[in-house]
Amino acid sequence: MKKILIEAKNISKVYGMGADTRVVALDDVSLEISEGEFIALMGASGSGKSTLMNILGCLDKPGSGTLLLDGTDVSLMTDDELAMVRNKKIGFVFQSFHLLGRTSALENVELPLLYSDRTHITDLARKALEAVGLSDRVHHLPGELSGGQQQRVAIARALVNDPEIIFADEPTGNLDSRSGLEIMTLIQQLSEQGRTIVIVTHEPDIARYAGRIIQITDGKITSDEINTDRIIASGNITTGGSINTGSNYMAGGNIPAGGSINTGTNTIIGGSITSGSNITTGTSDTGKTAPVSPALSETSSALF
Amino acid sequence: MMIGVVIGITALTMVVAAALGAQERIIERVKQFGYDTLMVHAGGEVERGGAATGEVTTLKIDDAEAIMLEVNSVVEVAPFNRRGRSDVVYRDKSASASLFGITPGWTAVWNWHVSAGDFITGREMEQMDRVCVIGTTVQRELFGDADPIGEVIRVGNVPFEIIGVMESRGVSAGGGDMDNRVFIPLSTFMRRVANVDHIYGIRVLLGSVRNVDAAALEISALLRERHNLSPGVPDDFTVRTPDDVQAMVEGMLGTFNLLLILVAGISLLTGGIVVANIMLISVNERRREIGLRKAVGARKKDITTQFLMEAAAVTITGGLIGIVLGAAGALLLETVTETPATISWISVAVGVVFSALVGILAGLQPAKRAALLQPVDSLRS
Ligand SMILES: Nc1ncnc2c1ncn2[C@@H]1O[C@H](COP(=O)(O)OP(=O)(O)O)[C@@H](O)[C@H]1O
Ligand SMILES: [Mg+2]
Numbered sequence: 292m293k294k295i296l297i298e299a300k301n302i303s304k305v306y307g308m309g310a311d312t313r314v315v316a317l318d319d320v321s322l323e324i325s326e327g328e329f330i331a332l333m334g335a336s337g338s339g340k341s342t343l344m345n346i347l348g349c350l351d352k353p354g355s356g357t358l359l360l361d362g363t364d365v366s367l368m369t370d371d372e373l374a375m376v377r378n379k380k381i382g383f384v385f386q387s388f389h390l391l392g393r394t395s396a397l398e399n400v401e402l403p404l405l406y407s408d409r410t411h412i413t414d415l416a417r418k419a420l421e422a423v424g425l426s427d428r429v430h431h432l433p434g435e436l437s438g439g440q441q442q443r444v445a446i447a448r449a450l451v452n453d454p455e456i457i458f459a460d461e462p463t464g465n466l467d468s469r470s471g472l473e474i475m476t477l478i479q480q481l482s483e484q485g486r487t488i489v490i491v492t493h494e495p496d497i498a499r500y501a502g503r504i505i506q507i508t509d510g511k512i513t514s515d516e517i518n519t520d521r522i523i524a525s526g527n528i529t530t531g532g533s534i535n536t537g538s539n540y541m542a543g544g545n546i547p548a549g550g551s552i553n554t555g556t557n558t559i560i561g562g563s564i565t566s567g568s569n570i571t572t573g574t575s576d577t578g579k580t581a582p583v584s585p586a587l588s589e590t591s592s593a594l595f
Numbered sequence: 596m597m598i599g600v601v602i603g604i605t606a607l608t609m610v611v612a613a614a615l616g617a618q619e620r621i622i623e624r625v626k627q628f629g630y631d632t633l634m635v636h637a638g639g640e641v642e643r644g645g646a647a648t649g650e651v652t653t654l655k656i657d658d659a660e661a662i663m664l665e666v667n668s669v670v671e672v673a674p675f676n677r678r679g680r681s682d683v684v685y686r687d688k689s690a691s692a693s694l695f696g697i698t699p700g701w702t703a704v705w706n707w708h709v710s711a712g713d714f715i716t717g718r719e720m721e722q723m724d725r726v727c728v729i730g731t732t733v734q735r736e737l738f739g740d741a742d743p744i745g746e747v748i749r750v751g752n753v754p755f756e757i758i759g760v761m762e763s764r765g766v767s768a769g770g771g772d773m774d775n776r777v778f779i780p781l782s783t784f785m786r787r788v789a790n791v792d793h794i795y796g797i798r799v800l801l802g803s804v805r806n807v808d809a810a811a812l813e814i815s816a817l818l819r820e821r822h823n824l825s826p827g828v829p830d831d832f833t834v835r836t837p838d839d840v841q842a843m844v845e846g847m848l849g850t851f852n853l854l855l856i857l858v859a860g861i862s863l864l865t866g867g868i869v870v871a872n873i874m875l876i877s878v879n880e881r882r883r884e885i886g887l888r889k890a891v892g893a894r895k896k897d898i899t900t901q902f903l904m905e906a907a908a909v910t911i912t913g914g915l916i917g918i919v920l921g922a923a924g925a926l927l928l929e930t931v932t933e934t935p936a937t938i939s940w941i942s943v944a945v946g947v948v949f950s951a952l953v954g955i956l957a958g959l960q961p962a963k964r965a966a967l968l969q970p971v972d973s974l975r976s
Pocket of ligand 1: 314316340343374
């Protein structure tokens with residue numbers, strides 16, 4: 292049994308106080324995230340994905356409800372305590388990268404370490420850049436890097452403090468499809484290595500990399516299921532790990548397991564094709580196989 | 596942000612350097628006054644202050660002779676009269692200078708001698724000769740590089756033959772140009788130029804510094820007796836000791852310093868407001884950076900510290916640049932306008948400390964505001 296990392300209970304968030312400006316961004320949302328899961332938060336623009344991600348990532352406070360991180364109630368913490376939690380346990384990747392433009396890739400990656408009690412920060416930052424394949428770009432400024440490379444620097448920054456979970460809000464939203472694929476490959480690799488990952492996206496093609504897809508509509512979770520139609524970004528990655536996310540999910544026990552177990556199809560892009568099966572729990576649309584988008588197939592074949 | 600501080604501290608350094616230079620000159624003059632001399636002025640304290648009442652006629656040349664003869668510690672006296680802003684004409688050139696009627700004792704009492712030619716003698720004094728000794732400013736304005744000795748100049752239409760040129764003495768304690776003077780025999784001044792029988796003052800040289808206070812009392816008593824002043828009637832003259840002069844100048848400098856502090860304070864305050872404003876703009880511009888830093892674990896005090904350090908670093912750097920530019924400017928000003936400039940370590944230290952202080956004080960509010968930003972809000976912008 293994998294341990295439960297995040298437990299959100301009845302989280303609501305309302306913006307604006309006036310009757311006409313009132314926006315219910317989140318409406319009584321509950322969910323659990325277990326160690327090792329790769330989750331996609333999906334939904335239309337304005338549905339509340341970012342709001343939920345920010346609350347789960349302790350970047351924002353819930354209006355009501357409780358949030359347990361590692362069993363600790365973080366909804367009662369002060370700003371500074373939350374900063375420490377983010378520093379130690381959480382890594383963020385943003386759509387617009389949010390790199391500091393006047394400092395090198397290395398210094399950008401060192402940033403979280405500056406606020407920790409870690410030593411040898413340059414070595415750690417170099418290792419993180421190495422892990423995202425940028426060891427030859429450490430002294431480049433963000434402006435001297437391509438969008439995909441910048442996002443990889445941001446991922447290195449999210450990784451450098453060895454967080455328990457990484458949140459990525461539309462990480463491919465500002466990238467062309469080729470760079471987007473690159474980033475999803477990297478994120479999936481991290482997932483394979485056992486890192487817990489939550490990505491926010493409105494693109495079904497991106498969500499299909501995840502092991503579990505949570506659908507949000509108007510601030511409510513409308514579906515939450517194992518992805519039976521998983522894309523494996525790189526043939527070099529074995530599918531074994533990704534299948535495990537399915538059982539992790541069941542271990543989370545958020546949604547009653549049971550119903551028919553369907554064998555889904557994993558779509559493997561490029562490289563050698565390894566077959567695998569996902570276990571899904573049946574609430575809706577289980578086992579539906581979405582076709583691989585032509586654009587993605589084209590770019591991916593161009594890439595690999 | 597830097598530019599503002601650079602300009603502020605440059606101005607401050609220049610002003611302080613010029614002010615200190617002026618002070619030093621003044622103190623030099625006070626020292627030149629000599630601690631073994633006294634000055635007797637016509638008129639009591641009140642009359643001297645009331646300039647509108649016209650010339651004070653209470654002091655006579657006989658008073659000077661009496662002081663010389665009757666006060667033991669007196670070595671020499673230099674009675675004089677003077678007229679400011681007199682037209683001095685040489686051929687087609689003219690200048691405006693102060694006219695001084697003096698006696699041969701002047702050089703000894705002032706320790707001030709001719710650099711060329713001769714000073715006025717007792718014989719010329721007796722004969723009321725129309726001879727003069729000129730200062731270097733007058734020399735420069737009327738003769739340029741030519742030798743003035745033997746030439747005739749006209750002072751208020753009276754011709755005078757130049758017999759000597761005084762050593763340059765620069766600015767007086769009162770701020771006047773001591774080299775822009777024409778010296779003529781006192782007798783000539785009284786009879787032929789001004790047609791008066793009184794004098795303006797007597798400078799008295801004593802044998803020793805120790806006699807100053809006693810001599811001042813003796814001279815006061817003597818003059819009261821000579822002027823028939825009954826007890827209770829105030830003095831119709833003023834005796835100033837070097838201490839009096841120093842106190843007066845120090846009082847003047849005090850006002851001057853107060854003004855300086857005021858000017859510096861206002862400029863630093865303005866600088867501080869400018870820095871604070873620019874810091875606030877920078878906080879707004881850098882909301883995303885602040886949000887990002889907080890997202891990766893920066894606490895409030897990390898952000899506050901960062902902004903304060905940046906403000907201090909920028910203002911100190913600006914301050915240092917300002918000091919260098921200000922010093923260069925002051926030296927340039929000195930060579931161009933002959934305004935003395937003194938660059939002291941104190942003014943440099945004050946500049947650095949103040950610029951750091953301005954940075955920290957001005958940065959405090961913006962830094963606090965930055966620290967209070969919520970990471971989500973700042974990342975969204
Ligand atoms: N700071 C805010 N103030 C007011 N309304 C907000 C704020 N942040 C988000 N919202 C509203 O909350 C809803 C959900 O926003 P968000 O979570 O950003 O959606 P998504 O990421 O799914 O596009 C939207 O209607 C949005 O306009
Ligand atoms: Mg969003």
